[in-house]
Amino acid sequence: MNHFEQMAKVYADAGGQPEVFKDSDVAHLVISGNKVLGAHLVPGLRVDPRETKDGVAVKIVVEEGVKIARPIHMCFGVVPEEGLQKIDMHVEVLDGASASVSAHCVFPNAVKVTHIMDAEIILGKGAEYKYNETHFHGMNGGVKVVPKTKIIMGEYSYFYTEFNLPRGRAGYVDIDYDAELDAHATVEMITKVNGYGDDLIKIREAGTLKGENSRGVLKSRIALKGNAVGDVYNEMIALGAKSRGHVDCTEIIMENARAKAVPVVDVRHPEAQVTHEAAIGGVNRTQLETLMARGLDEEEATEMIVQGLLQG
Amino acid sequence: MELLKIEDVSLKKGNAQILNKVNLSLGMGEVHAVIGPNGAGKSSLSYVLMGLEGYNDHEGRIYLEGKDITGYSVTERAKAGLTMGWQEPARFEGISVEQYLGISLKNAQDYSRNGRKILQHTVSEALEKVALSPQKYLKRSVDKSLSGGERKRVELASILLMRPRVVILDEPDSGIDTLAIEKIFEIIEEFKQLGIGILLITHSNKILSIADRASLLCSGHIIKTGSPSEAADYYTDQCLSCIDERYPREVAE
Numbered sequence: 001m002n003h004f005e006q007m008a009k010v011y012a013d014a015g016g017q018p019e020v021f022k023d024s025d026v027a028h029l030v031i032s033g034n035k036v037l038g039a040h041l042v043p044g045l046r047v048d049p050r051e052t053k054d055g056v057a058v059k060i061v062v063e064e065g066v067k068i069a070r071p072i073h074m075c076f077g078v079v080p081e082e083g084l085q086k087i088d089m090h091v092e093v094l095d096g097a098s099a100s101v102s103a104h105c106v107f108p109n110a111v112k113v114t115h116i117m118d119a120e121i122i123l124g125k126g127a128e129y130k131y132n133e134t135h136f137h138g139m140n141g142g143v144k145v146v147p148k149t150k151i152i153m154g155e156y157s158y159f160y161t162e163f164n165l166p167r168g169r170a171g172y173v174d175i176d177y178d179a180e181l182d183a184h185a186t187v188e189m190i191t192k193v194n195g196y197g198d199d200l201i202k203i204r205e206a207g208t209l210k211g212e213n214s215r216g217v218l219k220s221r222i223a224l225k226g227n228a229v230g231d232v233y234n235e236m237i238a239l240g241a242k243s244r245g246h247v248d249c250t251e252i253i254m255e256n257a258r259a260k261a262v263p264v265v266d267v268r269h270p271e272a273q274v275t276h277e278a279a280i281g282g283v284n285r286t287q288l289e290t291l292m293a294r295g296l297d298e299e300e301a302t303e304m305i306v307q308g309l310l311q312g
Numbered sequence: 313m314e315l316l317k318i319e320d321v322s323l324k325k326g327n328a329q330i331l332n333k334v335n336l337s338l339g340m341g342e343v344h345a346v347i348g349p350n351g352a353g354k355s356s357l358s359y360v361l362m363g364l365e366g367y368n369d370h371e372g373r374i375y376l377e378g379k380d381i382t383g384y385s386v387t388e389r390a391k392a393g394l395t396m397g398w399q400e401p402a403r404f405e406g407i408s409v410e411q412y413l414g415i416s417l418k419n420a421q422d423y424s425r426n427g428r429k430i431l432q433h434t435v436s437e438a439l440e441k442v443a444l445s446p447q448k449y450l451k452r453s454v455d456k457s458l459s460g461g462e463r464k465r466v467e468l469a470s471i472l473l474m475r476p477r478v479v480i481l482d483e484p485d486s487g488i489d490t491l492a493i494e495k496i497f498e499i500i501e502e503f504k505q506l507g508i509g510i511l512l513i514t515h516s517n518k519i520l521s522i523a524d525r526a527s528l529l530c531s532g533h534i535i536k537t538g539s540p541s542e543a544a545d546y547y548t549d550q551c552l553s554c555i556d557e558r559y560p561r562e563v564a565e
């Protein structure tokens with residue numbers, strides 16, 4: 001198997017669709033370690049990847065007014081047991097443009113792998129960018145993933161991001177997303193992570209609703225078992241008139257797991273409003289008993305509730 | 313043989329006597345209504361019967377088809393053929409109506425008789441039975457986005473698919489619009505046809521009218537068992553003038 005085929009396989013194992021790499025209508029970017037194994041463009045999309053010592057620096061531009069119909073597929077991975085991958089990503093979605101990305105980050109054999117993502121995303125006026133990433137970190141817990149993203153959002157722009165780690169170990173995850181919104185912009189940040197063993201999951205999501213009528217939702221769903229630890233810090237700052245924000249965190253803990261959530265709501269305009277809800281604890285008893293009254297045993301019921309939370 | 317038999321069930325929480333020597337029985341295809349004022353202990357009785365956490369420290373015994381299920385877990389009771397519909401059903405994030413109903417289908421009781429299978433509904437048919445369009449609802453989540461009435465109807469569809477031996481329905485009509493109440497009647501009729509016993513907790517005289525028997529529960533005591541109209545008349549004539557004085561809830565230390 002050559003390097004590309006290897007990546008295609010781990011990509012497929014993690015739930016990706018490798019056939020899109022052969023579809024000329026679908027843009028893609030495949031990065032393994034510090035090698036760009038494949039990059040395919042569609043009209044209006046510029047991708048400029050540059051290999052660096054420990055990874056890849058990539059600049060992505062969606063040109064003004066261009067609407068890319070089908071999701072751009074990205075795959076980042078480290079196949080060997082050890083390695084360091086540093087991705088520097090600069091994304092610009094220019095005025096009136098729109099694109100969505102389906103990304104997979106795969107470290108299936110990791111014993112000692114570090115993946116660092118430093119991203120900057122700039123959305124022009126009325127631009128739309130949806131980023132959905134699914135992680136698979138293998139079963140050893142030997143992954144350290146540190147994604148840091150700064151999002152600058154122009155008027156009427158829309159940004160959606162979803163970080164999914166539904167199965168396997170999480171390892172050490174330290175997410176830091178920060179969005180700044182101009183008037184009428186909307187951001188949604190969703191994080192869904194499963195952890196066990198001695199996994200440590202740190203999430204910081206922040207939104208600053210600068211402009212009037214801007215909107216933000218920060219949502220985290222964490223399920224922890226074993227000795228895993230979850231630490232969620234969600235911050236929503238509302239400055240603009242009529243800006244609206246909501247912070248919503250649910251963490252289910254089982255066995256010896258521990259979870260902490262700090263929702264910070266900071267409102268500095270009398271016409272702005274931010275709400276928050278947080279539920280941290282064991283699996284809800286009434287939910288469990290409802291499923292048990294339909295014949296599931298406690299373990300099956302727990303699994304169904306947790307998977308619903310993470311994958312629903 | 314009785315499908316369900318409740319023998320001298322008492323439940324105490326702190327100083328409060330929630331249930332006091334409750335005796336009740338239910339035959340095949342019988343609808344036995346339980347009526348009584350708010351706080352009488354109706355839901356508590358259903359929790360005790362289903363074996364929910366916090367309601368297992370009761371006195372007395374519970375028999376399902378002659379088998380003593382008193383110490384059984386919730387799952388064991390369900391597998392033995394007992395289930396219930398909550399007064400306020402739980403919500404689940406990320407579980408679709410289709411998945412949710414699928415659980416009941418998988419754990420349905422066997423109703424084949426003399427080698428003949430008795431028709432089991434599909435998930436879609438069960439939804440239609442409660443007047444929810446499968447096209448619209450199958451992919452929805454059983455979460456906060458369903459209205460109260462929609463959630464209760466999904467619950468009823470789920471019980472329909474499970475085809476238990478005995479079902480406890482805790483106010484199946486509350487929050488349900490008048491049109492859909494007809495659907496509840498149809499489903500109860502279908503349960504009866506299968507021989508399923510129904511313990512029907514209700515505040516509605518309309519629902520009460522389909523019961524074969526009714527018991528009036530007040531302050532944890534069954535004070536009257538008889539025909540639905542007997543129980544209802546007793547309730548309006550005597551009960552409202554306050555049973556609480558005769559059966560004070562606080563137990564002397």
Ligand SMILES: Nc1ncnc2c1ncn2[C@@H]1O[C@H](COP(=O)(O)OP(=O)(O)OP(=O)(O)O)[C@@H](O)[C@H]1O
Nearest residue numbers: 325328330349350351352353354355356357366399
């Ligand atoms: N775990 C508990 N601890 C203390 N008190 C309880 C507990 N469970 C129930 N109760 C009390 O027991 C009484 C009976 O409650 P229950 O919910 O069974 O009433 P109900 O007949 O179903 O009323 P409603 O018609 O309002 O549904 C109430 O006063 C309630 O507060």
Ligand SMILES: [Mg+2]
Nearest residue numbers: 354355356399
């Ligand atoms: Mg009740």
